[in-house]
């Protein structure tokens with residue numbers, strides 16, 4: 001590894017002492033960037049993944065333009081499902097849409113398992129390329145079983161996840177089989193990314209906040225436990241993200257995961273009250289990226305002040321960057337996090 005390699009992000013994930021607070025942004029590669037938009041004129045979303053040089057370039061863009069402390073592989077949570085032959089498209093302004101939502105366990109029974117090196121060689125090639133190109137850690141990622149199941153069952157994005165939860169209640173055995181299938185796929189995919197060179201992996205469970213704590217414990221936590229227990233046997237650090245899931249943090253704190261990532265609905269005081277002991281990541285409301293500069297700066301400073309006495313803290317957003325955000329706003333925010341916290345770090 002190059003002597004210039006910046007491992008501040010990895011250290012914060014392991015709750016080790018850091019010279020400043022590391023920062024990266026969820027959805028840091030995307031339509032808000034002019035270079036990304038021009039690449040998208042030549043390649044569809046999934047075609048980018050199938051061209052490792054282009055995909056590596058898109059992944060590096062935010063590191064070069066924003067000065068963030070980690071890169072996140074450019075792909076989508078749907079990438080492994082598409083590679084297994086499921087018909088899914090990303091509809092602009094909507095999200096992933098499946099042409100045949102699943103209705104019972106019978107729909108899942110004929111799926112073939114994912115073989116990452118056979119089905120997604122281009123993703124692993126991109127990770128391998130990036131491993132030699134980057135001087136910051138690469139975060140690999142996957143969708144978590146509940147969030148993937150929600151797209152598979154609803155057929156696309158949803159407001160209340162009624163069909164997903166109805167499936168979970170009405171067909172508990174089929175639900176368990178679906179969680180088994182998706183957790184095996186997610187685990188194999190993440191292990192392949194780690195073996196190809198990803199130093200960290202984040203599980204995106206964006207919509208799991210829709211379930212109660214009891215349902216999480218009974219119907220989802222077993223799959224998450226299986227995934228994180230196996231990942232723990234590797235060198236990689238692990239992160240787990242959701243929105244609107246403050247009520248699940250006590251359950252999350254029991255999982256063998258390194259970092260909990262949540263949104264602006266949860267505060268540093270809530271963490272204290274709940275006795276959360278793990279490293280944390282978050283949680284600026286991305287809407288603030290469209291607010292006046294002084295308000296954005298003041299809110300970022302408040303966050304940094306609130307979290308700075310925790311052993312592990314990574315500055316991030318509570319959800320992804322919107323296409324309307326200006327690149328220079330993100331650049332200035334990353335600079336601010338670095339300068340403010342290198343001056344204010346207790347020795």
Ligand code: CP3
Pocket residue numbers: 025026027028029030031040045072073074075076077078090091092093094095096141204206319320
């Ligand atoms: O920079 C990064 O964060 C890495 C790449 C990344 C993308 N999607 C690229 C993308 C990551 C980590 C994701 C994860 C993802 N995808 C999640 C979990 C995180 C979250 O936001 O909650 C979810 C739920 C998805 C599903 C999905 N894919 C949505 C909701 C959308 C947006 C649809 C739209 O047009 O607004 C996508 C498409 C997508 N994934 C884009 C990008 C850059 C936009 C694609 C384009 O039109 O070029």
